[in-house]
Amino acid sequence: MLHMQESRPDVLVHVGENLRRLRRSAGQSQAALAAAAGVSRRTIINLEAGESNISLSGLDKLADALGATFVDLVAPPTAPSNRIDATTWRGGHPESRAVLLGSAPARNEAQLWTWSLAPGDRYDGEPDPDGWHEMVYVTRGHLLIERDEGPVHVAEGDYAIYSSAQHYAYVNSAEITTTFVRNVIS
Structure with a gap:
């Protein structure tokens, strides 16, 4: 889950901005995207506002419904794919976190x-x-x-x-x- 801290992690800002941009680019309403991804419309609204928790698999579902990738949703818009450095998960302890370092395209394995x-x-x-x-x-x-x-x-x-x-x-x-x-x- 992406967890809110006292200050919003940058990844929530990027998810919100990226989700809104990708959804609009795909010509989907919040309700249509929610139905296609199997999440609630309220989740979409909250994510676009940068105020929601969602699992990493939930982000995968949203990306799939948009014809995008997980990286498209979580990366800063200006980050090159080979140097993303985005915290995508935080646990209950400050030392618990997952950082997406980078991505490369794959076709086979x-x-x-x-x-x-x-x-x-x-x-x-x-x-x-x-x-x-x-x-x-x-x-x-x-x-x-x-x-x-x-x-x-x-x-x-x-x-x-x-x-x-x-x-x-x-x-x-x-x-x-x-x-x-x-x-x-x-």
Whole structure:
């Protein structure tokens, strides 16, 4: 659930603005969207006002009914899809939260990998087919991703999202083993 705090989380503002914009663009009334998504009209009204709680699956239903994506609903309108950084859920404890870091288009499958590179080691990758992407999140150390479109330095706790339809390499020039999570999206 998206929970209200003493001050509104930015994601509720974005959901409200995005929902209204997408609904109007689709030519749907609040009642028609509510019926198509299986939620109450009151929920739509409250969401558009930035004053409602809704589950993440409820947002998926709304996005589907609008012919949009979850990211279309929750991301700041000016955020690039590879760097969204939107808190989409908060729990009862201040340390409990879910942050949508980024998104990449997918057609076939997504793979989840864990990697480790010892100091001085590297992996040289071949270009994937057009439309493939990678999402890399460094859990320890520092990773240099050499790519045709330019290098990316990814520090511990940071991430990169990029097209893997290019030559790329993972390089650990640190003095400790670097670990990271890698998603391959095709």
